[in-house]
Amino acid sequence: MEIKYSAQDIAALVQPGRVHRDAYASPAIFELEMERIFGRTWLLLGHDSQIPNAGDYFTTVMGRQPVIAVRNEDGSVQVMFNRCAHRGPMLCSLDKGSVKEFTCPYHGWVYGLDGALKSIPVARGYPQEQDPRSRKLGMVQVPRLEIYRGFIFASLAQSGVTLKQFLGPVISSFDDLVDRAPDGEVEVAGGIGRHVYNGNWKFMLENHLDGLHPRYVHASSVAAANEQDDARATDGAGEVAVRQMRQNGAPNELWENIGLWAAPNGHGFLADYHDDEKLVKMSDDPLHVEYRRRMEATYGADRTREILTVMRWNTIVFPNVSFMSQFGQLRILRPVSVDRSVVETYVFRLKGAPEEMFQRSIAFANIVNGAGSPVLTDDLEVYERMQTGLHTTGNQWVDYARGIGRDIDTGDGTQRGGTGTSEIANRNQFSAWLNYMSDSEVEISTEAAQ
């Protein structure tokens, strides 16, 4: 039987320090999330470096709706729903490609890169006033599209806050990523990875700002890495991986002291992960010396120091993004159902940086995002155990009270957790979640936005 949630029902799910398990386990809640969160917020679709030339496209989904992002002939990026205006087949079935026009496989309707209908077969079959061209049928643009420093965001809602308003203070994390490129640009490179877990989409967003889990979830890889003989052969990949695994085992005092910020709309970030002393150590690395030289050639010494001093770790843009600038990693969440979530993983190349830095980013991607990673696999296992655990009815609540009452108002629009292991990020995400979910006045596009 279908369960309906009234505004009061939803409000009752989120309480101080805890949230009802239905938020993760109820299919009806998931349907509402698709409508009221994924149907409304800005969603990151990808980066414009994925489609450098006219006709280049990639396909993705917004919520569960297939869309195409394409580079138009005038150089602009457009995002259109991936269906033929006639009977509805997807026009593009590949993840990416390059086309001169879009042709429907069913009856051969042809569209330009801008989505306008160019030709139909047997046009005489229509009375003149019913000709699809005179009715201006075409591919339909998604209602809103904004690009920030190459990152392509779109929204299914006709109106709402601008992208900059939506991102608020976390926009600086995108700057932190792009500013690190000596040439001032980044590009997606090295392939797009995928993994999936049988658990709710919100688990990943929570976990990426969870400073207490690494020592416990990753206990096996921490122990294995700590016992590793450093003299064994490595081509660089193992060195990056073992170092990261060991770092997960840092004592709780270190995690307590890292910075954890919560921003409006459910966003947040971990920062101050590397202290100045480690930065100094890093500067002995010949690769870093060369990289710094190239940065200073572009930006000058002062600005370079400013850029490299921002040591931001994971940033969450609620509801579908997690990224980190230092190793140029980004993940896009694609919820499939209440208990199944696909994660797409991207790596960014810092244009103008030494090539070996990108290779380190690839090695880092494999160890944090690879489906066979000794680190990620334990996260995925825990997400799946959470999903099953939340089937129980004896305890209806998920608790996130750690650090409650100790948040620090920074005065710049963010709240900082009293410690790095505060559950402020969970509380902040559910505050945004409740805000979206309580409001049934969803503006979902059904018409062309042109």
Added chain:
Amino acid sequence: MTEHKSVGRGANLRDIELFLIHEADLIDQRRYEEWLDLFTDDCRYWIPLEENQTDPKNTISLVYDDRKLLETRVRRLGKDSMHAQAPHSRTLHVIGNLVVDAEAKNDLIAVRSNQIITEYRHNSIRILAGQVFHRLESQNDRFRIAHKQINLIDSEGEHRGIPIIL
């Protein structure tokens, strides 16, 4: 189980096949330390992401281990704290279509096989299938693996975690 102690005494097809069977048995029996001993000190263990991927350094992979990381991976499989293997998986390798590449260079023997790996865990079965490439050194009357590469047919698919050795 058969111990295939004769493996490596030459490079004829049957010896190579017995060696691959021995290697797969060690995985299926979760004798990972012994499995690791089959590898050279400068080995690679690789599960690429992309079809026809040639570059493990500039393209991401499901797994790309040098010797250092492979040792850590194997050691982790022995830890009780490894959540992703509680309970542990049971696997069964089936090896076929064995081809030895006559153009092998540097005294390495290049072997291609098709493998179907069935995994059982938590009441569910997963099939992982692909072409497997070995580069073998013949050392002191035995084979050692310099390179093992598993090209899964669904390498770019949506995989749940793969914490086990393939």
